[in-house]
Amino acid sequence: MNQTLLVVQMEQSEIKSVSIAIKYCYKKIIFDQENRLTYTKYLEQILEEQTPKEFLNTFKQLRAFSYGQSDWNWFDINESIVLSLSSNNSASFWSWLACHPNGYVREFALKKLGAESCSNTLPFLLITLNDHVENVRELAKQEISNSFIQENKETILFSFPLIKRLKSLEQKENLVIYDQLNNYLLDDFDLLQKAQESQDIYISRYGFELSFRIKEQYRTEVLKNGLKKTDRIILSWTFKEIQKEEHWEEQYLTQLLNHPQMIIRKLACEWCYNNRDKEERMISTLLDQTTSIKYLALDYVEKQFPEIDCREYYLQHLKENPINAIHGLAILQDKRDQERMLPLINSHKKKIRVSVFNWIGCLSFEEQLPVYIDCLSDPSRDVRNKAVDQLMNHYSLPIKEQLIPLFKEKKEARFQLSIIKILGEESRKDYFFDLVSLYVYAADQLVKDKIEQQLVGWMLSWNRRFFFRFCLKDKVELAYLVNKNYEEYSSGVLDVMWKVLRAK
Template sequence: MGGGEISFLREGNREKEGGDLMMEYLDKYSAHQTLIQPLKMFGFPKVKDKLAALLWLSKDIDLKDIEYVFPLIFIKNTTLALTAAQIAAGIMSRIGAKDWRRIYDQVKYTRIDEKSLVSLLEFETDISIHMLGIASLNSNGYVREKALKLISGVKSPSAVPYTLLRLNDWVVSVRNLAEHILKNIFIPDNIDLFINHFELINKLQDSVRVDLNRIKTLVEDFLKDDSFKDIVKRKLKHPQVKTRLFCYQLLKDRIVNDETIIISALQDKSFEVRMWLVGAIKTLEPQAQESIIEKLLQDKSAKVKTAVLRKHEDFVCQNFRGILEMLLIDESASVRDDARFILKKHSIVTDIPQFYRHQILKNSLPGAIAGLGETGGQRDFDIVCGFKTNEEPKIRLASLIAMWQLSKVDTVGFVLDALNSDLPKIKKTAKRLCKRTRMPDILSAMKENLKSEDLNTRILALQIIYGYGGWQALQAILYAISREQEPVLSEARNLLNKWLPKSTSLYSKPDRATEKEIINFYETICLKGLISENVLKELQFVLVTRR
């Protein structure tokens, strides 16, 4: 082999094969170059070189490699053709559900000769169907149509996704052919593949080119057939929640006569399934709904409880007033809010704050304290403040939030202290409150914290001050950069990159003291080269034009 021909190869392990050194590729581009070059009797590449490239590529192969692998399938050398076909088929058989949606763009430019497609039937069925499937995704409409015709003569469940994709083809004849094939593959052996590709089925309803809702209904009716009920029910244990949801939807009309579906949904580990059940039970008689709604109202998921309150409001009011009142002190703010709305609307509880005061006296639960903070007044501050040092972390957290809602001015000191709390949730909540609220006391405290020896404290202070925007944010950023301490330095640089585009909305000038500090920090940063030249130029432009 000439030196120029193997410039993209390097020596690998010194294992010999036919007397030649085995070669290892530096990158995919190098392997691709070997695959697309014509075979040579003398020189590079020979069959063994292409085989070596294929095997190397197969270690980390993806859809983008298909356009380099696929043409080798038509080469006369059977070993090379079979290896390429097996590798390509392997890629297609491992495609994830989400990848099917964008597969066309990744393989559409694969070079395929329409007249050669029939030769793909010479491989084993599983390989043939994937090779024809790749051809059905080609940018050439004639190739897609010919591939589909050949697919129609092969009995394999693997034809399902390729057929579903072509139902939305640009070419009418291809669409019609795909629909014809679809009806012929409505057989029991293909049930699993249809369910596994539920996303492609659901995608039919989003078609803009042509209305495919009729075909979507056709597929779903096939899957809803009585003879497949047990197969679909077994899929309710599928590890993927979206697959389970699809199967639950297929079984929706059966819950009237099959309680096991409801029990399965209630026991499902995903709240999304129980959310589905909230809507599905509307088809049941009120008497049948009662026990299910009672369980759903006590679900561990706040989203499920709010869904029940919104979709079954009247039923809940009539049958579950006691539970509804208890939801007023739920730990979820959204649940409390929905419960309050319903109780006030139906005049079940007219004085909500008094209800919370009474509940706190009876049993100081976190939801009651938080609820009083959401609905009470200034006079309730002392009530909720009394729990700020409670031993129970949830109560202390509820107290802090309630105090903040009732009086930010009186609570700001407690919030600043909470930034140093040993309890992660309280500390996180304090950070959130400081970031969301612009108060002079918080800004002043953060400016002091910016000088702290604790790096995490300084980063948090910098982030909070940045939220205030304007010149004071720039002042803090430049100060942090000038101190040259990581990881504060990196965070300050990132914030500066975010601040500069926003500087166009600055219409006021900084006060003299702030301006002086900004200039001093800027000069220090320039002198030490602490930020890139491009950022320095942008910053200089802002300082010259905006001051």
């Protein structure tokens, strides 16, 4: 939240957004006549503290008309009121009035802005180019060229996304302004460079979009800057532009295959896969950290270099690049690696333990089962979830018979919570009795709360109400549990149990 909004909020707790803060400032300036200079300064600061996207949202909120109650007399501002205002008001005062729902107010504000050489007005003129009132649009069109030439660089940079937006607006005459402003920008490479470096992604993207159209002398520098970015869209554009370069494979391909950003490496690998035979530079991508790239590289090497044993390649790189080499072995799922892979389930590195899970599918489920059970208490949520998913997919009575005693013996919250989730695969009645009986063995309050939550959910579920009936034997067993563990059950668990006992 920007500092100006915080200051205004200190005065009025009802102010929850920038647009409401602006309306409040106008109420103070126009209707209450209090601290005019202070609130006018706030109006100026609000624009400086917003991003282009936030500015557009604020504009839409200010323009929105309602027949309901007006916020801070915003709809009470009309033609007669603005005519009575002092002509000494600052540009920031008139700028935000260009976003008012009343067309006469917008028109008057634009005339005031046009009568003086004002800075920071370009964003307001750009959004007004799509106004539904023709007179207002014409005023903005007349002023925009002069404003652009006189405007400071920071405001022009701020306006980059608003200029790009002109191309998609309803008023097609804006295309003339769009082309005119783009021609100004294309002649100012220093400004385009600042746009490329902007922290605002929309400014940066449009800076690159324009930069790819500039003269040849700057092209290499633009491509270099593009490869430094992290935004996927800019990187994709840069890759396409690089492909337009003569002999780009010799100059760029090695760099692209080893680029720090995944999107560039993947695009380069896909290009090699579809366009190059026997490309030796693809062999090194067998050790890429991204799974999809590794799969692509494996398929490519197996087809183009049948003499290379990919398993041996990974084994050769185990010492220098263990994580990616083990991941590659996991993809191959070769049973010959059993003695090497299974002990790695105890590795302190999560990625290696996940790789073991990917590899273990080549074993029989009987061999996999002990590993899955051990991993139910793994410190990594990803590993635990993989173990839980596998046990749920293969759930059976023998698995339950192993899990229940372990729940009681192993007083570890993560382990017990995983078992509670797995038991949800059994019949609803069995699940109810298991939750009730296991409650007293919970490792901590977190596990108890989870069991209680599951019991309450079980009681409210539609299949419980319509299909379950408890026979006398069930109720006797339940009553026995109540009597035996009454002191240990919470009130919520007891409430569910009493409802079952009273049910007909």
